[in-house]
């Protein structure tokens with residue numbers, strides 16, 4: 434055939450394999466959504482999973498349990514998945530025990546972070562190049578859910594043993610997109626309000642539902658598309674509603690004096706800046722950004738997440754000055770540009786994505802979007818220095 438000749442196209446029937454397996458990873462519509470369920474000890478995880486496995490909700494769901502120690506056989510007996518229409522069905526037959534015990538360790542054996550920390554597993558299933566060549570063609574990360582005990586949640590946070598300076602329950606909380614504050618039947622409304630305030634200070638970007646026996650419409654916790662490229666409106670709304678940038682609400686904004694060990698209780702270290710047992714959440718309003726400013730913000734986020742340093746740290750580091758260490762475990766944000774475009778930031782550990790979710794020119798008011806954006810960072814050591822640096826890059830300190 435002559436090189437200039439237009440080749441004849443031959444029609445082919447799509448195979449089941451080709452329909453199931455997209456040729457590129459940017460087509461998650463045909464991949465299976467993965468929800469990571471994590472939660473505090475005894476908070477109601479099994480109760481939720483039992484609901485997921487037994488209720489008539491119309492979803493087709495497979496559950497992979499990542500039990501610590503030798504408890505998988507106990508769980509398989511506790512969670513009886515036989516349903517009333519199949520009373521002969523043996524619940525335990527539905528359980529396939531993972532020989533290696535821990536899912537994150539068996540898949541990525543270099544990863545030794547706490548078993549109960551969903552961060553490494555979430556980042557493994559999201560935007561991981563190695564993974565996207567394998568399992569990622571079939572599965573996409575949909576969201577991370579954390580079940581918190583309304584009775585013991587606060588005590589568990591306060592008494593949690595620390596991994597690398599941050600307790601596991603706080604890591605779970607930080608990594609969550611959705612939180613079930615469960616067992617609210619056992620507490621007064623005031624006590625639940627108090628714990629909810631604590632939780633939303635630590636992770637202002639997660640959506641929280643109060644539940645009894647983990648009763649929840651599964652549509653609220655699954656298929657939420659927290660990480661997919663086509664999350665669009667739902668994700669934008671959830672970010673906007675969850676980022677409550679209230680200037681008021683300082684229930685512990687004070688000078689603790691010299692006796693304070695900065696350990697067992699919470700600190701507001703400025704408006705929208707909160708610290709509890711080594712974990713900080715930092716929220717900043719983002720004004721309407723020029724394209725250049727958005728680019729600078731992207732660079733700032735990249736440096737902070739990839740190198741655990743501020744862009745301006747370079748020079749300081751060369752001068753030999755030891756700088757405070759920090760690490761971002763989770764970030765979320767929404768940015769609007771002067772061209773009218775809306776971008777959403779989603780980040781897990783050092784992975785992040787800033788996705789354009791709405792082109793300029795459309796009617797922002799129609800979906801209730803504000804004229805400014807918001808950014809929340811959750812991690813370790815996110816102090817006033819980090820805040821000032823971020824505010825500077827956003828042009829909030831009157832310099833470019």
Ligand SMILES: Nc1nc2c(ncn2[C@@H]2O[C@H](COP(=O)(O)OP(=O)(O)OP(=O)(O)O)[C@@H](O)[C@H]2O)c(=O)[nH]1
Pocket residue numbers: 472473474475476477478479480481615616617618619644645646647
């Ligand atoms: N009163 C009350 N009890 C609950 C609720 N949710 C769960 N429970 C009970 O609390 C206990 C612990 O619940 P599980 O679902 O086993 O908790 P879990 O998170 O799976 O526990 P571990 O796997 O041991 O960490 C069980 O006895 C449940 O029946 C609730 O909302 N209210």
